[in-house]
Amino acid sequence: MGREMSEATQMLATLLSSEIKGDLLTLFHRNPGLLDSIDGVARRIGRTGTTIEQDVKSLVNLGVLKLKKIGTIEVLSLNRTRDREILEALANHIKAIKGREEA
């Protein structure tokens, strides 16, 4: 239980660590079928490819986003299964915190 909590806390910290990550998560949650290059995704949130590169890497490491090489290009997409798992873990984590506060 303690380990799960610390994992969830870490995930939450990563997800909330920058504005760009927030923008990327909002974009992919609103448009879960989006398949685009890093530059293309960057354009959709009003930024440039190089600006979002680090945040993309971090979300790919977390498993929320997938980066797949198709032919000569790298395509970014939402990992629906992992995203659902993370959302569930975070919801449980928040519920647990609320429970502790109420107790």
Added chain:
Amino acid sequence: MTSPRSRLEPSDLENQLARARGDSRVKTGIAVLDEMLRGGFMQGDAVLVAGSAGSGKTVLGLQYLVNGIEKYEENGVYVTFEQMPDQIYRDAKNFGWDLRKLEDENKLRLVCTSPDILLESGENLLDEVVSDIHPNRIVIDSLSHLEMFVPKGDMRKEAYRLVSFLKMKGMSSLLIWEAGQITANSFAITEVGLSFLVDTIVVLKPVEIESSVRKALVILKMRGSDHDKQIRQFEITPAGIKIESAFSNYEGVMSGAPRRVASEKFTELFRGASTKHK
């Protein structure tokens, strides 16, 4: 892919046999349109839906997919280059179509990508979606947007590659094409030769009649099948597209300058004159 049913219905068997023979029909679920198509589009055909902005192309595409899932247990993919999915989810809800729910049930995928990615990836981009939900139907919205990313003169070749890929995967496709002016005099809906590449052409067109804009639908071409040749009036209702009767009292509807047929005019004049006389 589909929800399991305990027993095979006779209609299922008929469908399976027809598919094996290659002569089965893909129903749009819009009753009048299916009648016009003599039962539906031909299985695996590429259908070009051409029309100007606001003519109902996207609604027709979505209705084709949603009906495919809900009425015929055929999964579908909607590929959009222009509109972002969140806007499509919202617009579809206005017609009572919950696309997010259908996606959660693995019956639908709404793919949003850039045309250059699709062109560069050589359709491998759709491989994951195809293996995920095994779609029977696909809508590409739109080929005209794709054209903007294709070097001049290559569009027919690229479209041929895309259509061949979809046919190889056994998908019946609806390819949306934004066309400015479509007249009955020209069967070349696009300037890049797509009219010859596709199997069926459905044209949607706004028509001005008596100071109001009405919508017209006509099947211009259907390879290997008879079809209705009339120009039908249609409306976009809260439940989707509803096709009505033909513009029987008008001629020149496709030219964009419809006028009442002479006999109608005469009857009206005669009626007017006799009322005055009374």
